[in-house]
Amino acid sequence: MTGRLTIMRQKTTLALVALAFVLPATTTLAQSAAASRTRAHVEFLASEKLEGREAGSAGERLAAEYLASELARLGARPLPGRTDMFLPFEFTAGSRDGGSRVTVGGRTFAERTDVQALSFSDDADVSGAVVFAGYGLVVPESQNFGYDSYAALDVKDKIVVVLRYFPEDADEKTRAILARYSDLRYKAMAARQRGARAILVATGPRSPNAGQVVPMTFDTALAGSGIPAASISGAVADALFATAKPLRDVQQELDSGNPHVAGFELPGVTVRLRTSVVRERHTARNVVAYLPATAPVPPAAKPFVAIGAHYDHLGRGDRGNSLASKDEAGGIHHGADDNASGTAAVLAIAETLAQSPQPRRRHLLMAFWSAEEIGLVGSNAFTASPPVPIDQIAAYFNFDMVGRMQNNRLVVQATGTSPAWARLLERANVAAGFDLVTQADPYQPTDVTNFHAAGVASLAFFTGSHPDYHKPTDTAAKINYEDLDRVAAFAATLVRAVSEMDEPPQFTKVDQPTTRGTIAGVRVTTGTIPDYATEVKGLLLSGVVGGGPADRAGLMKGDVIVEIAGKTIANVYDYTYALELLRADQPVKVVFLRNGERRETELTPAARR
Amino acid sequence: MPSFTRGFLAPALLASVTAAAQAPAQFQESDFLSRARRLTVEGRRAGEGYWSPDGQRLVFQSEREPGNPFYQIYALDFATGETKRISPGYGKTTCSFFRPRTDEILFASTHHDPRSKELQKEELDFRASGKERRYAWDYDPEFEIYTLAEKTGRYTRLTNARGYDAEGSYSPDGQWIAFSSNRDAYNRTLGAAEQKQLEIDPSYFAEIYIMRADGSDQRRLTRVAGYDGGPFFSPDGTRIIWRRFDEKGLIADVWTMKLDGTDARQITDFGAMSWAPYIHPSGQYLLFASNKLGFENFEVFMVDIDGRKEPVRITYADGFDGLPVPSPDGRRLAWTSSRGGGREGQIFLAEWNHERALAALTAAPNRGQTAVTRRTGI
Numbered sequence: 001m002t003g004r005l006t007i008m009r010q011k012t013t014l015a016l017v018a019l020a021f022v023l024p025a026t027t028t029l030a031q032s033a034a035a036s037r038t039r040a041h042v043e044f045l046a047s048e049k050l051e052g053r054e055a056g057s058a059g060e061r062l063a064a065e066y067l068a069s070e071l072a073r074l075g076a077r078p079l080p081g082r083t084d085m086f087l088p089f090e091f092t093a094g095s096r097d098g099g100s101r102v103t104v105g106g107r108t109f110a111e112r113t114d115v116q117a118l119s120f121s122d123d124a125d126v127s128g129a130v131v132f133a134g135y136g137l138v139v140p141e142s143q144n145f146g147y148d149s150y151a152a153l154d155v156k157d158k159i160v161v162v163l164r165y166f167p168e169d170a171d172e173k174t175r176a177i178l179a180r181y182s183d184l185r186y187k188a189m190a191a192r193q194r195g196a197r198a199i200l201v202a203t204g205p206r207s208p209n210a211g212q213v214v215p216m217t218f219d220t221a222l223a224g225s226g227i228p229a230a231s232i233s234g235a236v237a238d239a240l241f242a243t244a245k246p247l248r249d250v251q252q253e254l255d256s257g258n259p260h261v262a263g264f265e266l267p268g269v270t271v272r273l274r275t276s277v278v279r280e281r282h283t284a285r286n287v288v289a290y291l292p293a294t295a296p297v298p299p300a301a302k303p304f305v306a307i308g309a310h311y312d313h314l315g316r317g318d319r320g321n322s323l324a325s326k327d328e329a330g331g332i333h334h335g336a337d338d339n340a341s342g343t344a345a346v347l348a349i350a351e352t353l354a355q356s357p358q359p360r361r362r363h364l365l366m367a368f369w370s371a372e373e374i375g376l377v378g379s380n381a382f383t384a385s386p387p388v389p390i391d392q393i394a395a396y397f398n399f400d401m402v403g404r405m406q407n408n409r410l411v412v413q414a415t416g417t418s419p420a421w422a423r424l425l426e427r428a429n430v431a432a433g434f435d436l437v438t439q440a441d442p443y444q445p446t447d448v449t450n451f452h453a454a455g456v457a458s459l460a461f462f463t464g465s466h467p468d469y470h471k472p473t474d475t476a477a478k479i480n481y482e483d484l485d486r487v488a489a490f491a492a493t494l495v496r497a498v499s500e501m502d503e504p505p506q507f508t509k510v511d512q513p514t515t516r517g518t519i520a521g522v523r524v525t526t527g528t529i530p531d532y533a534t535e536v537k538g539l540l541l542s543g544v545v546g547g548g549p550a551d552r553a554g555l556m557k558g559d560v561i562v563e564i565a566g567k568t569i570a571n572v573y574d575y576t577y578a579l580e581l582l583r584a585d586q587p588v589k590v591v592f593l594r595n596g597e598r599r600e601t602e603l604t605p606a607a608r609r
Numbered sequence: 610m611p612s613f614t615r616g617f618l619a620p621a622l623l624a625s626v627t628a629a630a631q632a633p634a635q636f637q638e639s640d641f642l643s644r645a646r647r648l649t650v651e652g653r654r655a656g657e658g659y660w661s662p663d664g665q666r667l668v669f670q671s672e673r674e675p676g677n678p679f680y681q682i683y684a685l686d687f688a689t690g691e692t693k694r695i696s697p698g699y700g701k702t703t704c705s706f707f708r709p710r711t712d713e714i715l716f717a718s719t720h721h722d723p724r725s726k727e728l729q730k731e732e733l734d735f736r737a738s739g740k741e742r743r744y745a746w747d748y749d750p751e752f753e754i755y756t757l758a759e760k761t762g763r764y765t766r767l768t769n770a771r772g773y774d775a776e777g778s779y780s781p782d783g784q785w786i787a788f789s790s791n792r793d794a795y796n797r798t799l800g801a802a803e804q805k806q807l808e809i810d811p812s813y814f815a816e817i818y819i820m821r822a823d824g825s826d827q828r829r830l831t832r833v834a835g836y837d838g839g840p841f842f843s844p845d846g847t848r849i850i851w852r853r854f855d856e857k858g859l860i861a862d863v864w865t866m867k868l869d870g871t872d873a874r875q876i877t878d879f880g881a882m883s884w885a886p887y888i889h890p891s892g893q894y895l896l897f898a899s900n901k902l903g904f905e906n907f908e909v910f911m912v913d914i915d916g917r918k919e920p921v922r923i924t925y926a927d928g929f930d931g932l933p934v935p936s937p938d939g940r941r942l943a944w945t946s947s948r949g950g951g952r953e954g955q956i957f958l959a960e961w962n963h964e965r966a967l968a969a970l971t972a973a974p975n976r977g978q979t980a981v982t983r984r985t986g987i
Contacts, residue, residue, distance in 0.1 A: 408644060408645075408646055422650050422651035422652065422673075423650075423651045423692075425650045425651075426648075426649060426650035426651045426690070426692065427689075427690035427691060427692070428690060429646075429647075429648075429650065429690075430648070430685065430689075430690035431690055433644065433646055434646055435645060435646035435647055436646070436647050436650060436949075437647075437949065437950070438650060438949075536927055536950075537927065537928070596902070596903070596906075596927070
């Protein structure tokens, strides 16, 4: 499961808060290795030899070889028209500034503390007159709100300067709306669409992280987004505004949120901007094969049923998404649960169906994705240019972190993608006996997101997070193999049921809830770790980040936050939405339930960079 | 909050009850329930699961088919996982029960009402408007008790009285049906105050009746103002257990009586809404639901069959846990819970630890001074 805060596609807020996990370790059941269909796979994939299976690494290549040989052993074949099971794709493993510089008047800034390309910037060398466009916010007309930083400005062929974030002093409703459109990619797109030559972003003196350049965020884009984009320091901003009012005063006017406060051309200022982003490109491989149907495919078509799991993990955790503590840093991240467990489940399902004497009316497509951990890149490469037509796939089942079941609880996500799922799940679970938690939402931080986006009826299986998530301690010894085998057996009955259906499951597109907060707007952290596997009214904490705001406020695992800053909280989305409106270092009241008792505390959010 | 007729009195939702102080928890759920898990998945809501006498099936009510926003009755087969609809598919239905030693299943339904489909559409339109209903249950006077003979697929109507006839269950020998009806409000002329009462809360007039399995020999057993409902026979078939609300519909308690309505005894006394009782097949104790810990927080409790001891809490989850029904072998428990998320219930299933239940009841303190005086055993 990817834990990235920012990835290419729109992500749910789930990833946002899943920063660390502090649940007590689970008890691993004693079990016989011989009986397990999954144990040997997990133990090999999570072994030292594979070095954490980082996308593009030697360990990842070894894992891919292993998977291909296991698939071949089961009688699987390369997809039609292909000679082997490897589907390579290119990805960006990271990016850094390659020497951006900006010249204002006669003064050139080239230090990284003064100017730094945004990760999605084009490489370019441009110059031109400069227009200040306020916060650079454009609320689409469909929102009936009326806020357009460019309404009175002509920025064609100009270099646009905008402020980071959104108006600081606006009323809550205004902030809530503007926060949605404050993502820097979105601001850059707005400038590009109006013909701007480049966009410069300054963090205003009245904002958090005042005067600092924006850190180069991890971005898996292979190329720039069509406009040179860089962030600049307070010193550069001051040079730009030398002939105008001081930026602090300008920002203060804008901060009321009044949509009629317009931007302006900076008189007599010419800027030359050179941007350079160095993207580290690698090749990784999806491993995909299929077991041909052994009975005539129903005439209603969609002849494939797909099962998949990502097999990559974090390597030694150098790409910024490790949650290793200081003394664990740099160690091999074994990724036994994330996601040797799901990989093993897919192999076990394939083995079960391959060995079954029952005829299969659909082909079983088995896919192992790479580069999931850096933003679902492998599965996206597959759905973007599918080697079998995507509308030939009747259903997709995803397995990500299915090896640490607790209390018999199995989370099945994306059930909203087909009206067929509830009945199938109910029927299969009568015998399987899981305490099923169903979640309609397919916008999950795992590969199922891409299949929903591609119009495939999907399900994602998940057994919940744990304290070893994204740490070197996610090892094979901690896997609950007995229940992992049960998950695979349960899923195999579902796969078989779909294989037998005359009509493939009807696909239902699930809209992203509009009341959901977005990463772009969230500027603070409260250090809470929500429990996603248990549905309660409120935000149930599976832990708090040690030393973080929630920890300091005395919150702990098991508490249910029901109100923050006067906003009632019914679920994680309400919470993210409420976070958008909080300010760093300004204490707010938190109402929570502990053992059913209503309590209050004061929490001071911290700034998120 | 789910709506269930075998005990849930909707108007009372509007009022408030002072929750009794929570006693320190002596037990946890896993002491009595193991391998707890959600059984029903499909549809918006499901509840009131009752076992077949052989323990192989469960009959329940669920809203799970497009076009009908009311409950229909379904039977789930544990061996195959298959679920089939028992009721006709239109109108409102509730409260099903397997008839022992036969292929018949009982339930209450309004499907003979020519307005059934119109009412379904009205309810769907109402939901689409985004409003919330004030009342969880409307005690439609069209409700009548039916049986389905599964082999022939034939429906037989057993009651004909104007008024709500529902909440039926069979005696262990399958020869008698206990049920609840507010027919009394429709078969005599009501005074102005009573007429107003009927408009506000038709369940006020509900009383316990019994009849033979063919619908003959209908007899009224209770005559106390306030909602009497949810009757079930004791495992030995000698008594009926049910819940009785006070006149305001705020407080409910579990009672038992003989089949002729005599020897009525109050078993619970929480000063809260205690309802949906069902006797364990051992005959030694009964399970019921109560909101004594918080108005919207129903939990399952158990108490010895005479109600001498303090009830022992069984479930520990926010929201609704109620309508507990032990399996015929006494080793499993089906109940209705909102613990899966949302306001609506689904049916959950767990292994039931009978020995620990007995031990906990033996160790439970005797009931305090406020307990009603009662006689020995039933």
